[in-house]
Amino acid sequence: MNKNWTRIRRQGATKLVGATLRTFSGLARRLPTSHPKRHNVEVLRDIPYLPSGQKEHTLDIYRPSGDVKGAPVVFYAHGGAFQTLSKKTHWLMGLAFAKQGYLVCNINYRLAPRYPYPAAMIDVCAACSWLVEHIHEYGGDSSKLILSGESAGANLVTALTLAVCYERTEAWARKLWDVHPQIRAVIPACGLLQVSDTQRFARRKKLPIWMADHIASISEAYLPYTLEVSIDFPLADPLLLLEGGKHPQRPLPPFFIPVGTKDPILDDSRRLKTALDRLGASSELRYYEGGVHAFHALLWQPIARQCWQEQFNFCRKQLATTND
Numbered sequence: 060m061n062k063n064w065t066r067i068r069r070q071g072a073t074k075l076v077g078a079t080l081r082t083f084s085g086l087a088r089r090l091p092t093s094h095p096k097r098h099n100v101e102v103l104r105d106i107p108y109l110p111s112g113q114k115e116h117t118l119d120i121y122r123p124s125g126d127v128k129g130a131p132v133v134f135y136a137h138g139g140a141f142q143t144l145s146k147k148t149h150w151l152m153g154l155a156f157a158k159q160g161y162l163v164c165n166i167n168y169r170l171a172p173r174y175p176y177p178a179a180m181i182d183v184c185a186a187c188s189w190l191v192e193h194i195h196e197y198g199g200d201s202s203k204l205i206l207s208g209e210s211a212g213a214n215l216v217t218a219l220t221l222a223v224c225y226e227r228t229e230a231w232a233r234k235l236w237d238v239h240p241q242i243r244a245v246i247p248a249c250g251l252l253q254v255s256d257t258q259r260f261a262r263r264k265k266l267p268i269w270m271a272d273h274i275a276s277i278s279e280a281y282l283p284y285t286l287e288v289s290i291d292f293p294l295a296d297p298l299l300l301l302e303g304g305k306h307p308q309r310p311l312p313p314f315f316i317p318v319g320t321k322d323p324i325l326d327d328s329r330r331l332k333t334a335l336d337r338l339g340a341s342s343e344l345r346y347y348e349g350g351v352h353a354f355h356a357l358l359w360q361p362i363a364r365q366c367w368q369e370q371f372n373f374c375r376k377q378l379a380t381t382n383d
Contacts, residue, residue, distance in 0.1 A: 066276075066279060068272055070172075070276055070280070071272075073140050073142055073143065073272075073273050073276045073277075073280075074143070075269070076140070076143070076269075076273050077139060077140075077142070077143030077144060080139070080143075080144060080148060081143075081144065081148055084147075084148040084149075084150070084151070085148075087151070088150055093150075093151075093154070095121070095154055095157070096124075098154060098157070098158045099123060099124045099125075099158075100121055100122065100123060100124060100154060100157040100158060101121075101122060101123075101124045102119055102120070102121050102153070103119065103120040103122075103197070104119045105117045105119065106118050106119070106120060108166070108185060108186045108189035108190075109182075109185050109186075109189075113169075114167060115167045115168055115169045115170070115174075115182065116167065116169075116182065116185075116186075117146075117166075117167050118146065118164050118165060118166040118167065118186060118189075119146050119150075119153060119164075119165045120162065120163065120164060120165075120197055121153035121154060121156065121157035121162070121163040121165060122157055122161075122162040122163070122197065122198060122199075123157060123160055123162075126198075127162060127197070127198030127199075128198050129198070129199075129200045129203075130160060130161060130162040130198055130199050130200060130203075131160070131161050131162070131199075131200060131203035131204075131205065131243075131374070131378055132161065132162050132163075132164065132190065132194055132199040132200065132201060132203060132204050132205065133156045133161045133162070133163045133164070133205045133206075133207055134164050134166070134186070134187060134190060134204065134205070134206050134207070134216070135149065135152050135153060135156070135163055135164065135165045135166065135207050135208060135212070136166055136168065136183055136206075136207075136208035136211075136212035136213075136215040136216050136219075137149040137152075137165070137166075137167075137208065137209075137211075137212050138208065138209040138210030138211045138212045138213070138353060139170070139210070139211055139212075140210070140211055140251075140273065140274075140276065140277050140280070141170060141171045141179060141211045141214075141254075141277060141280060141281040142170050142171050142172065142276070142277070142280050142281075143170065145167055146165040146166060146167050149165060150165075151356060151358075152165065152207070152209075153165040155367060156207075159371050159374075161205070161374075162194065162197060162198060162199040164186065164190050164194070166182075166183065166186045167182075168182035168183055168186070168215070169182055171280040171281045172279075172280040172281075175280065175281055175282060175283040176254070176281050176282055176283060176292055176295045177229070177231070177292070177294070177295070179211075179215060179281075180215065180218060180219075180222075180231065180232075180294055180295075181231045183215045183216070183218075183219050184219065184222060184231045184232060184234065184235040185231070187206075187219060187235060187238075187240055188234060188235055188238045188240075190204070190240070191204075191238050191240050192238070201240065201241065202241045203241075203243060203378055204240055204241055204242050204243055205242075205243055205244045205245070205246065205374055205377075205378075206219060206220060206242055206244070206245045206246070207245070207246040207247075207248070207370075208246075208247065208248070208250075209247075209248040209249055209250070209353050209355070209356075210248075210249055210250065210251055210324075210352065210353060211251055211277075213247030213248055213249065213250025213251070213252065214247070214250055214251050214252055214254065214295075214297060216245055216246075216247055217245065217247045217250060217252060217297040217298075217331070218294040218295070218297040219235070220242060220245050220297075220311065220312065221294060221297050221300055221301070221307070222235050222236065222294065223235060223236065223239065223240055223242060223309065224307035224308065224309040224310070224311050224312075225300070225305070225307045225308060225309075226308050227294075229294075232294070239309075242312040243312060243313075243374075243377045243378055243380075244312055244313050244314070244315065244373065244374055244377040244378075245312055245313070245314045245315070246314075246315045246316075246317070246370055246373075246374075247314065247316060247328075247331065248316075248317045248318070248353070248355060249317070249318045249319065249322050249324065249325075249328065249352055249353055249354075250316075250318075250324075250327055250328060250331065251274075251277065251324050251327060252296070252297055252298035252327040252328075252330070252331055253296045253298045253299055253327060254277060254278055254281050254282060254295045254296055255278060255282065255292075255295070255296055255299075256278065257274050257275050257276075257277045257278045258271075258274075258275050258278075260274055260323055260324055260326070261274070261275070263326065264323070266323055270323060274323065274324065281295065282295060298327060298330055298331055298334065301331070301334035301335065301338065302330065302334045304337060304338070306338060307338075310340075311335065311338065311340040311341075312341075312377075313340075313341040313342065313343075313373075313377055314331070314332075314335055314340065314341070314342035314343070315342075315343050315345070315369075315370060315373040315374075316328050316331055316332055316342060316343065316344045316345065317345045317347065317355065317366050317369070317370065318344070318345070318346060318347070318350070319346075319347045319348075319349065319350020319351050319352065319354040319362070320346050320347065320348050320349060320350060321349055321350060321351050322350065322351060322352045322354075323352065324352065325346075328344060329344065331344075332344040343373065345366070345369060347362040347365065347366055348362065349362065350362050350363075350366075354366070355367060
């Protein structure tokens with residue numbers, strides 16, 4: 060009974076966080092300054108990347124208005140604890156990159172607990188494969204590809220990168236390996252990069268009960284079995300795979316890792332930087348003083364604007380580098 064109550068309480072915390080963020084996103088989207096046309100951006104909505112007919116298997120394309128040819132491409136995976144939110148709530152990310160001249164694929168994917176791991180990974184791999192095969196039809200250049208996402212989305216784009224750089228046995232990862240997307244940079248913002256044992260954050264530092272419940276709910280919802288059962292889910296924990304020290308068959312692309320100093324899951328970003336350094340991969344870890352989780356969405360804050368500018372600078376630098 061106590062375990063059931065704890066699970067219900069944790070799921071309630073996540074639903075409350077999701078509802079709050081959806082409301083905030085919806086209100087901000089109604090502001091006149093949020094309209095894409097004001098920024099010379101057009102949006103193509105609900106493009107299917109799989110023929111399932113499910114809304115989870117669709118993406119929106121944000122791109123500069125006019126005749127777009129050969130634009131660099133951003134693949135964006137939204138956050139939300141693998142359980143909530145969508146491409147609709149993350150319109151800001153699509154708009155922000157498109158204003159800088161990028162063509163953005165802002166994707167949906169299946170959510171837990173109805174669809175636990177590996178459903179989200181299967182979907183992001185399929186969406187990335189679709190991008191490589193079709194994005195030229197919309198004016199994008201798949202050889203200028205940047206992966207970006209925050210929180211759970213940071214986990215997914217990091218794992219997606221590993222599926223491209225490490226030859227794996229899962230059928231869905233194998234297909235992506237064969238497609239071989241040309242990733243020029245990865246931006247895992249404020250990532251939750253180890254889904255197993257999410258209660259480690261509360262052991263490290265005392266957290267408000269609602270926050271501890273929200274974070275703890277992720278393992279229960281996303282992983283299909285209890286952690287006492289021995290199963291193979293390495294791409295749910297991309298951080299552990301990197302910390303294992305095995306060198307990839309293909310070079311890892313450069314990483315830009317932004318995180319706020321008041322983010323309760325900051326330590327995963329620090330560990331990611333350390334693991335990449337040990338593998339000899341290029342990465343930049345940027346701390347933003349006073350930033351909470353996903354602070355970069357709060358554009359009225361100077362640190363949020365600074366974070367976006369530094370992301371854009373990093374992307375321009377990587378795109379200016381000739382591919383091997």
